[in-house]
Amino acid sequence: MMNRSKVTYILTALLLLLGGCSKDLGNYNYQDVNKIEISGILEGDHTTNRIFEIPYKDTLTLNPSVVGTLSQNDMSNLEFSWMVDSIKVAASKDLVYVADKRYGRINAEFSVLDKSTGLTTKYNCFFNVVNPYKWGYYALTEDKEYNAAIYCLSTISKSPKWESIFMPTYPELGKNPITLSGRKQYGSSASDFYNILTLGVKDAVNPVVVIDSREFTPTLFYSSSSYLGTGSFVFKPTQVVTDPLDKMVYVVNNGKFHVLQKGIIPIGAFEQSDYEIAPNGIATPFRYGKYFMSIYDQKNKKIRVWGNGMSGNSFAYTHDYENIPGISLPDGKEFLACSFAGIPSINQIYLFKDGNNLTSYRLDYDASYTPSQLVMQATGSMPAAGNIGYVFYDIMTDVWYMTVGNTIYSASYMGVQFQKFLSLPVSEKGSIVKFKAFDGKIMVAVNDSSAAKPGSIYIYNAKTMQLEQSFPNILDKIVDVHLGILED
Template identity: 25%
Template sequence: MRILIYFMMVVSVLAGACSKDKGNYDYTKINKISIDNMLLGDHNSQRIYRVVNGDPLNFTPVITGTVSGSDTTNLRFAWVIEKDTIARTKELHTIANMGFGKLVGYYFVKDLTTNTVYTYNFTLEISNAASRGTYILAEDADHNAILYMHSALSVNNLFRPYSAFNDKAIGKYPVDLGLKINYGNSSTNYTYTVMTAARESDANVMEVFVNEMKPILFYNKSSFIEPSASFNITQYVRLVSATHNYILVDGKAHLMNKGAIGSVLYPGDPQNYDFGAQGLFTSRSLYSRLLAGWDYRNNKVRILMTANQAASDSYITSAEGPLDQSILAGYTFIKGFETSINGGFCYVFLMKKGDKLASFLITLNGYQSVNSLTKIAEATVPDLDKMIMPYFNFSNNFWYFAIGRSVYRTTVMGMELQKVFTLPEDQSGDIAAFAFNEGGTVSMENIGVCTYDPNSSKAMKGSFYLFNTVSNSFTETHLNVIQKPVAIQMGF
C-alpha cells in the first residue's frame, strides 16, 4: 500500500501589508515518505494483523522518499504497541507476547531533513493458538473427554489438549462438539466459541471462548427450567452461524439458550415422539418454526410446527400427516438435514436397507405445510455397515460420508457415488470423524479427517489429516497425535 501525509501551508498576511512580486521562488523539492508492503485500508479495522501469542511477529515495510528514494540514512523509526515503544528499527522482528486481544499499534517514521513524522496505524490481534483452527473432541481409555485445539494461525503444528477450563472438567463419555462464529465490525474480524457435550459432567455442555480460553456458559441438570432426573444428552445440534442450540435428552428435543434448558419441545405430542440418540435433523433456516426428526417409536419422520408458523420454538402440532411414509418401510434412518433446492425449503435424509443406500426428499410450502415425500435415488454401497455419520455440505448440496479410509460424495438429487480421496497407506486406522471448515472467509474448502487404530502400539492411537478440495491434495498429516476421536469442527 502507499500512505502519504500531505501538509497544507497556510500563509497569513498581516492587515494593511502588501508586497510586490519580484519573481524570487524556491523550487526545492520536499521529500515525501511512503510506507509500503503493509495492509491496505483507511481504518484500523481493515489493518488487522492476527498473530498467536508466543509466535514470531514480523513487519517488513518498504520505505520510499520522493527525493531520498530508498536511502533511509536521515530517517528514524519507532514501533509502539498501546503505549509501549518496543523497537526503534525500520523492520520489526519480535515475539507476540504483549498480551491477549486487540491492541492498537503505531509505526512512526521521522524525516530529519524536514522534521516531518509519518504514521501508520494498525490493530494487532493477539490470540490463543487455536482462536481459529481445528477442534477435536476425543476420549481416553477411561472415557475422559479431551478437547484438542490445532491452530490455523500458529506456525507450529501442536495439538494442544484440554480436559478442563477454569478447573471445570469437560467430563466423561463425550457426545458431540459445536462451533459458533462471533463476528466483529467486519467480515474478516471474527472469533469462535466451541461447545463441548458430555454425558457425565458437572457441565454437560460447556461453551468456551477460545480466543482467551475462557468458559462463558455451563449447562447441566440444574439448568432445566423444569426439574429433570437426568441429563442423558445424546445429540447436540447447532450450525456455525445459527443462534439456536438443540439437544436430545432421552429422545426428546430441548432448546438451550443463555445458560437455561427449556422444557421438552412439543410436550403434548399424542404420539409421544422419540428421536432416539441421533434422530434430530439439522436445521439451516427453519429452526424455531419447524423441527424435524426421525421418530423411532412410530418409525416415521416427524415435523413439529409452532402456532401460526411463528419463530417461537413453541411447538403445538406436527405437520407430517399428509405424507405417505409407507415408502420408508424396512429402511433404517441414518441422517437428516434441512436445505434449499431451487429456492424452496426442504428436508433431505439418508436411509439404508442391507447394502442399499437411499436418499429421500420432503418438499415444503414455505413454513406453512409439507408438500410431498419422494425417494430420490438408491444405490448399492459395499461395506455400507461401516459408514460413519455422513456430513451434508450446504454450499453445494452434496452428501459426504466415509467408509474405511475413503471419503465419498453424492449429489442430493442422485446417488452417483464419487470418491473424493483415500488416505495414504500409513497404518493410522479407519476414519472415525470428519468435517468441513465452516464460517469465516474460506468456508467449505477444507476437510478435516480423524482416524483411529485401536490396535496401534502408540500412546496416541488417533491421527489427523487436512484435505484441500481446491488443490485436491492433502496439506497436513499428523500421525498419532490424539486420543480416540468422537467429533470434529473446523473454523478458519
C-alpha cells in the same frame, strides 16, 4: 499642482521598482523537501485496513522499508520510534515485539524523524493480540479413561502443531465427549471473525458449553439446574446438534428433544410421549424452522414431524403430525441419517438402507405451510462392502456423504448413486470416524484401535483434492472435528 520634477521622480522610482521585480523573476531557488516514505508492511487508506494478527505470546517481526525522496537509503539523519499501547518499545527501524501483555486490538505507531528538516512521518496500525486457538482445526478426543479434551492446530501461530487447549476457567471438561461443532461470528470484514464452539460431553458438570474462541472462554453453560421444568431432571445428553443457521442448540436427553438457548433448557418436546430419537435423527429445520421440526423415532421406527401451528412461539412444538400421506414408506428399512435441505420444494430429507439398497425420501409442505406428504426421492446401492462409519447431508452442496472404511463416497440428492469421493493414503489402517468440509478444506478424522495413539488427522485442499497435511496417530480417540479457519 504637483511640479514637473516631483512627477518625474515618482515615475522614475516606479520604473526602477518594476524593473527590479521583473529582473528578479526566475532567480529564486526552490529546494525540494526530503519526503520520507514508509512501505513494505500492511498498507491501506485507513488504520483499520492495517491490522496485524498476533497469537498471544508469539513474536511479531516487522521490517519496514524507509526511503527518502532526496536521501534515498541514507538513514544517518533519521530517528526511529515504535509506540505500542502508548509505550515506547523500540528506537530502531525494525521491530521485534512479543505479544505477552494483553489480548485485544492495540494501537501501534511507527515514527520517523528527519533531523535535517525536523519533519516526522508516521505509520499507524493495530496489533490484534488473539488467542492462538481463535482460528484453527479443532478435534475433540477421549482418552482410555474417557476424559474429554480439545486439541487445536492453530492457523495463526507461526509454528503450528496440535496442542491441547486448557481453559483456566473451565479446566475439567468431563467424561464421554459427544460432539464439537460451531459457527463463525463476524465483525467488520470477512477476515475479522472468531469461532463460537459448542461442546457436548455426556458426563460433566456442564454437559453443554458454548465457547468464545477469542480467549477460549466459556460464555454459556447448560447443566441440570438450567432446566425450566419441575421434578427430577438429570442432564446427560446423548446428542448435541448446533443449528447451522440459527443460535440454537438441539439436544437429546433421555431420548427426548430439547431446544437450548440463552442458558435455558426448556421442557422437552412431547416429553410424556413414548419416543426415542435415533443417532443422526435430528433433521434441523430450514425455511419453516421456527414452526416445524422432524426427527426419526427409533423406538417406534418412524419419521415424526412436529409443529407449533404457526403460533409464533418459535421452536416450541405442540402438534405431532401423525397422518402425513406416505409417512409409512420407509417401514422395515434401517434409518441412516436426516437433514434439512436447501432445495426448493423440499424441507427435510432422509436416507434409509435395506440390505444393499439405499432409498432417500423427502418431506413436502403445502401452500398453507403444513407437512403434506413424504415422497420417495431416489434409490441406489451401497458403494462398497463394510461397516458404514459416518453419514451426513451437506446443506451447502446438497450432497449426501458416506464413509466406509477409509474411503468417503458422495451422491447427489437426486440419485443416491454413491461414487468414490476421497480415499486416504494406503498406509492408513484405521476407519474414518468424522470428516467436515469448510472454507476450501476437507478435514478427515480416523481412529485405529490397534495404535497406541489411535487418532489421525488428514487435511485436503477441497478444490484440488490434494493432501496438504497429515498427522498419523498423534491424538487419543477422536470423537468429532470442526474447522474454523480463514478461507483461502
